[in-house]
Amino acid sequence: MIAIKNERELAFMRQACKITAAARALAGEMVRPGVSTEQIDKAVHDFIVRQGAKPSFLHYNGYPASVCISVNDTIIHGIPGGYVLQEGDIVSVDVGAFYKGFHGDCAATFPCGAISAEAEKLINVTKQSFFEGLRFVRRGHRVSDISHAIQTYVESNGYSVVRSFVGHGVGAQLHEEPEVPNFGAPGRGPRLIPGMTLAIEPMVNEGTYDVRILKDGWTTVTADGKLSAHYENTVLITDGEPEILTVTEGL
Numbered sequence: 440m441i442a443i444k445n446e447r448e449l450a451f452m453r454q455a456c457k458i459t460a461a462a463r464a465l466a467g468e469m470v471r472p473g474v475s476t477e478q479i480d481k482a483v484h485d486f487i488v489r490q491g492a493k494p495s496f497l498h499y500n501g502y503p504a505s506v507c508i509s510v511n512d513t514i515i516h517g518i519p520g521g522y523v524l525q526e527g528d529i530v531s532v533d534v535g536a537f538y539k540g541f542h543g544d545c546a547a548t549f550p551c552g553a554i555s556a557e558a559e560k561l562i563n564v565t566k567q568s569f570f571e572g573l574r575f576v577r578r579g580h581r582v583s584d585i586s587h588a589i590q591t592y593v594e595s596n597g598y599s600v601v602r603s604f605v606g607h608g609v610g611a612q613l614h615e616e617p618e619v620p621n622f623g624a625p626g627r628g629p630r631l632i633p634g635m636t637l638a639i640e641p642m643v644n645e646g647t648y649d650v651r652i653l654k655d656g657w658t659t660v661t662a663d664g665k666l667s668a669h670y671e672n673t674v675l676i677t678d679g680e681p682e683i684l685t686v687t688e689g690l
């Protein structure tokens with residue numbers, strides 16, 4: 440069952456998502472050489488709590504932090520710790536906040552100081568692939584129309600999309616139906632209906648899409664050690680244009 444949110448629920452969801460987007464922005468501003476990933480996690484944790492919200496990821500399936508911070512060849516679920524960011528790193532930040540009964544979920548990859556032209560292109564293509572998918576976030580289209588648009592754009596730029604993790608419905612639960620893969624043939628999966636809220640999150644690798652999970656059970660890295668980037672927003676299907684909920688305007 441895919442949850443259709445009513446206007447009252449959507450009002451809460453917009454608030455949760457604004458807090459989440461502001462948390463992502465705060466994390467992004469902190470990305471610079473010399474800052475440790477646990478400093479970012481602590482600042483974001485405290486920000487979310489000060490907003491009266493709860494970090495969605497903290498203790499989720501045993502996850503030990505409020506933010507996932509995934510550097511360079513780490514794709515997702517990097518656990519913040521003592522690592523000190525270096526000039527040239529690319530830093531994926533993924534964060535969720537729970538407020539008035541609803542979750543927001545968003546991510547982005549930020550440059551640490553000056554980065555290579557190759558890394559910059561990877562970040563830009565990853566972000567743009569979300570917006571290619573967004574063109575299909577409209578009533579009547581099917582979920583895999585989004586997936587197909589993302590994959591087509593990413594692969595036309597010579598990169599690969601991660602297969603073993605996907606986007607998802609989001610709302611009262613962090614992970615709801617349906618799954619939103621970043622690959623696949625168009626015209627499959629549920630039809631989109633106004634009131635559905637989706638976390639669309641392309642994870643894009645420079646090389647192979649194969650992943651490896653480290654012994655901590657979370658940290659997910661590229662199998663070939665090449666770079667990876669991530670971009671995610673929580674979006675609402677409406678009668679017309681899709682609404683990106685994880686925006687900071689009006690906070």
Ligand code: MF3
Binds near residue numbers: 495496499507
């Ligand atoms: N944005 C990721 C997701 O939707 C973050 C989950 S991290 C976890 O799956 F720690 F909460 F699992």
Ligand code: CO
Binds near residue numbers: 545638640671
């Ligand atoms: Co997500």
